Amino acid sequence: MLGVRPDETRTVWLFFLHNFLLGIGTILVYVAANVILLENNPERNLPLAYGTAALAMMAAGRVYTHFEHHLVLQKLAGRVLIAVVALAGVLGALVFLGHSVAAAVAIMAGYRVIYLLTNLEFWGVSAVVFDVRQSKRLFGLISAGDMPAKALGAGLAIIIHAHTDLLYLLLTAFAAYGAALLVVQATLRSHDVEARPVGRRQRVAGTSVWQRWFGNNQLVLSICLSLTAIAAVTTGVEYSFFVNVKHKFHDQTLVMQYVGGVLALTYLLAMLFKVGLAQVTLDRLGIRRMLLTLPATVLAGLLAFGGLSWLGAGESTLLIYFCGLYLGLEVLRRAVFDPVFLVLFQPLAPPERLQAHTLAKGYYEPLGMGLAGLLLFLTASHEAIAEWLPFVWMALFMAGALYFLARTYGHYLAELQHALSQRFSLTEELRTELPDGPATAAATVLAPADLAEAQELTALLLDKKRRPAATARLLALGPVAVPALAAALRPGTSEALARRAASVAGQLRLPESRRALVALAQQPHPTRREMALRALRGFAPVAADAPIFQGLVEDELRLAQRLITGLAHLGSTGELARALDYELDRIEQRIFGLLQQLYPPQLIVDAQRGVAHAARERQANALEILDNLIPRPWYQGLQALLDVSPAAERAQVFDQLLGPLTTTMAMPAYIIQQGEATFSDWTVAVALRQHVPTLGQLPDWLPYFNSPDALLQESALTAINHLATSQHTIYDEALRLLPVLPHLLMSHHAAAAHLPAQSRVGLLRHTALFAETPENVLSSIVPIMQEVTFPAGHQIFAKGDLGASLYIVYEGEVGIFNGPQLLTTFRQGDFFGELALLDAEPRSATAVAQSAVRAFRLDQDDFYDVMEERSEVLRNILRVLCQRLRKQNEA
Template identity: 25%
Template sequence: MTVIDYAFLSGVKQRFHSDVELARFLGFFFALGSAITIIIKLFLSGRLVKKFGVIRALLVLSMLLLIVSIAIIISNYVSVTGFTVFILFGILMMVSEVFNYALHNPVFLAMFQPLDLHRRLQGHTTIKGLTDPFSLGVAGIILYYLFPPGGAQQSDLVFISYLFLASVVVWILTLLFVRKHYFQTLKSAIYNRFLGTTQVQCNDSESVAILRDKLVSSYPEDVIYALELMRQSGVDNIHEVLQQQISSDSEVVRGYAVKLIKEQECRQLLPDLLNLIRTESSVPVRRKAIIAYCRLAEEAHDVIIDLLGSTDLNLRSAAICGLIETGGIEEIVLSGESLLALVGSEDELEKLAAINIISDLKIRKFYRPLLRFFDDDSLTVRKAVISAAGVLGSERLLPSVLKQREDSRLSQHVLEALPGFGSAVIPVVRGELQGQDESNCFNYASLINVVGKIDTHDAIVLLEEESESHWLCIRDAVLSALHSRKYHARDQEPWSRSIQYDLALAYNINGSLRFLVPGTDKLVIDALNFELNRALNRILTTLSFIYSREALERVSRGIQSEDKERRANAIETLDNVLPDTLCSKLLPLVEKHVAGVFDSMIDRYATVEYESRDDVFKQILVTGNRAFHAWTLTVCLYQTRGLMCKERETYTHSPHLMLRQAAQLSGDYKLDMKHHTDTKGQSDLLEIEKVIILKSSVLFTETPEEILVEVAQILKPIRFAEGEAIFEKGEYGDKMYIIYEGEVSIHDGDHVLSTLGRRDFFGELALLDPEPRSASATARSSCLLLELEQTPFYELMAERNEVSNGIMKVLARRIREDNIKIMELHSD
């Protein structure tokens, strides 16, 4: 380009001797070029790229320059004036300037965008830091040769055109040569960026050197992370690294190195594994080494066979598992006999070992030995066999697994195992969902969650069928299950009906809020606002089955944000994604702009007309759990206590304990939100009181009341007399306590660590991570505590993410507060 510029400008200088004429011509020339550039960029560039592709679009400029340079050379052999040659060079410069800025540069830069950051930076550095300066240097040398200072001119413009023609030909050939390599690079980059792994890659020598330095770290976590990165990056001779690490001082590192030896199939390390089996002091590491050796060796070693008689159950189990998977006939027979001996044993540990071996082998035909364990007296054994049955997935085991649901202690284990049976579960769930009973609504929702984890067509069909269930909890579970599977609707009609139903419900809720009294009806107002948010979430989730999932997920996050700009962006996205008819009904619910305008929208779209405050409560109770959650119905029953009406009477026989209790409340009952003195010393608290207590506890302050309804169902009120020990230091803990009344002393021997009163909680760490108690707890006065056990709480967290999310928020806040206190102490 520099040579073209010089050739043209030197011709201009010869044509125009006056500075004014020269400036006028150059101004007109470059203004015309800029105007043409803008027009081509707006109307032609995109179409050229779309029609011819990126590489051919890059060839446009070089081909045009080739044509013009050939025309200049031809003009030298026909009788043309110097003015004609000047015009051709002017065209050459105009073409180079216009197409360079309008097409070539944008397309060239766009080629870097799909590449990963490292390659993109490397490409820009090469072009701007090496290629461009080199090209300018070459152009300078050529011009210096043609027009040496103080010397005679070596050539004319025609010679320059020959030189330029050669450059263009080289340019085109280079493009064609680079094309294949670029496509290979592009394919690799796109795969790694969009389809392949997002893991860190360390392929360069500097990164590998850093990782090798980390291998000698005294922190096992550093070593393990370095090994994992080396595995991901495909570092050469990784077997040499693993050979060193199986001699590490850290048991954790040795175990991880053995795991990688098996995964990477490093058969050259078989002698090292055998030596590890003989000499390793850690049983877990030896077990891993045994299994790795059996997987990699062509035939079993006598050392492995001898372990079938080991007194260590872990080593014997590893040998059985490894030999059954990879041994010859003799080894399989010997290990099979050892496995059957464990199956027939009366020792609980040996039974568990047999179950775990069958589970690890994952051979469906090995289901028969498991059948005997479903009737075992040990709860631990039955839990293990349920899990193993889910791993094997044999339909012969399904009836035995389903029967275990009769024991409430095993119900969650059954739910976790059922997805492993795949399509065989679908008819069972469909049968239970037919003739739905309100008392089993929560169990139905749990079954829907199971179906959501089964990746088959008939599972999708069942979820679609239940999307129009009468019960709200089931519809919620269906939406959650389908959303987690990134479902896209084939038939939009049922989902459109669902959206219209929730839109009408949202407007009805907004209409009801106009009749409620702030303060007096606070519980109901809060509950209805929760219902409104859930309705909006259901609408957005359902819309994501029909329209852009990514856009609607951004909208969902945006409208929940406190940031005004994010909310505005969310509203704008809705306006762009949804049809006008749907958007006109949804946007007012999200925006809630000028009150008068919104009131007119309620009057237009609401399907229920309320006449009074009492009418609001009656309509909610009539609708029931088809549209409202249990907490909303409970607080409505509480607000209408003492009111004799048929809507309340229906709930006096409800299968739901909280609703039944709330419907039976007398008119003079008053729920004290702060002190809860209504139980009059009784240990049997009402379910609604338990929810209020949980909500006022710091640990559950971020958890919605509707979810706390389910937590309340697993709380156990327990009384302790003054001076009675609640638990002792060193005891294994799997319960937490909330103080309803009285005081509790937390102490280590005679040293009192803290004294806790009503609404305080203790033992929460044991609930999340069972360990021996770090201190003792004793009742300082007569106490009424609410006990929360770990097992049912874990089961609830598995079903309700809101519980774990709320607790994590509270714990994170407490950690931040503790960090601030520590910083303040250091500053003092």
């Protein structure tokens, strides 16, 4: 209910308890200081206390900054709490020994220093433990720990009647800080709390003094300036509330009861909002609106004072106004602003994150309080202006905060992008100097050409030897080549030709070629859409095409809903479940490709890389970019795609976004009905083998019996052959609908001497080279596997021969020799000659069949085509080769 995941439970409650104990100690010190300060002339003493406390906090912040740079965070957190315990003891001595205004000011300054140190310690540890996504979800909850504690302390203030009671409050605070120290030690034992630097691109050096002062970081600059203004207004509102309560009641007991009641109500409301509503509100409103809620609301409240003054409101009405203004400001600041404010620092590298928080809380927040104290002190003796002037400067400060916070959101997104960008990459200036590609040359055609030549050149893209020259000529023809390329991209053309034509059209970078690729992206076949999106990467988004790509994103999300719902019924294991997981991965990749045509491409590319990254913090930054960039329903759907939670939970998310599915068709039947227009051939083949059709579903099966794809035809014939013995009615109907079926079945049986396509996929799957490659990808290798046999003693290749093929052993044994020396022996499932797939160099050893051998050969040229289409194959080969190289280096 609270959004806490099982693996986070202990961490969250440790932080909650930690904050609860800190809150008890802090509020009790606060009550003790206010009891004394409100006794005598608060109009003069409160501003004096604010100014003194500001100076003390800034000094403490400087000391903390020094140790933050010289101590690891684990040691610093413990020593800070030890210092706080000691400081609480000093304040207890002040209360016991003196009751003067000076002692009260010292106690208030001590309270503020304790508040600062506990705040820096608590958020320093939590900022390292939680990433940006967890911080958005959990900061509101863990920071709510001090709310019930402060409500309890405020309640105690109601029953305080004598100075002797204050000592007991401080002793209780002393014990609470000691308990907090124990909780921190437990937290440090169970978590790796260290602010490690991370490799990122250097920021461009700032030119202004402001930017250099804030480490060339505009996010930190805007946050610090806005926090200064908010701290000044918070101090002014608190002062106005306390002074007006004192004027209304005069009696010290009544004053403390009223102040304590308002404080208790404030903290209880803030706790309820933080725990129950903060995350929901943040999810719906987003960071930008949540940031502006506090300054906009308080600014409106401050301006309302002018209306009350103009209407001549009485003392009781003004007291209610001041009470409401203080209560509203505190609830918004603690329940809305503080958690979001802390989230803003999370995209920074851990050391920068801690330094920025210390700078904001340890220098600029006290600076705002000091400025307010100075302004209040200067106007306190001038009754004519003391009533209305503070509201003028508070309104100006809050307007400034509104301005800086409006700019903060843009800087926040820039920091997220910086966190995801490559450590070493081209600067924007260098990018603009790079040539635009072949499109530039297209405008200066060397010689006229006609459509016939372009059509002939396009057909030559299938010829491996003449493809490079044909590609170069098509790029030189420019716009003249586009109609022929567009024709090759229409439905019905071969996949290989469409892939080559899409690549050339993408390199042309012309409006005409872009239109052809957009039309290709609208075709339902997933492979063709992926071709188009890959080729469109070189084009900037075009606003006029946005509705097309928005519609395609919606289509992909609906397909994802259908597959995840199917997974929920199938379970997470099994052949079909693995195939659907692969299809969902493809949907995810296509959605990212579509988003590149709707939003700044580099942002989407960085987010896509971050989502796939192993580091949790990088994944969180990537999701945060998407959350703040794309429409909320799209983000929630994409997050459900990326989530590792059970399929049933993910299906519920899609049902809430898109509405429940209207069809109840079983997943295998749906896959067979949609066919290769939606799914890869392996997924369809698995569905064919697992599904028992009804009479009404037989027409969906008929195309597969004559499919040019060997895997699909084999799967359909194998499945219908099983029906012949178990489902006679369905089998007879199949014979009636397809009279040629017996002939196909006979041909299928006659071909049994050759290894079926499904078995070839299994063979590839059980080789180390392809063990981590999904079957959906391996099925694309099957057509280029050439079955070969060698008798015993046959030399397959000799050392020094030019190699261009990989061999996978299916039956028999192959010996690898260096001269007469036997180096190793390969058996079923082993492969050799893999380097020849990547580099046609002389063989480093001789391969001889030790017995009769049946193997499969993969030639380099064919394999390059597969790797170009399916990058997973290349990644897996590189991984295996790297493993072998490491082992060889170790040996």
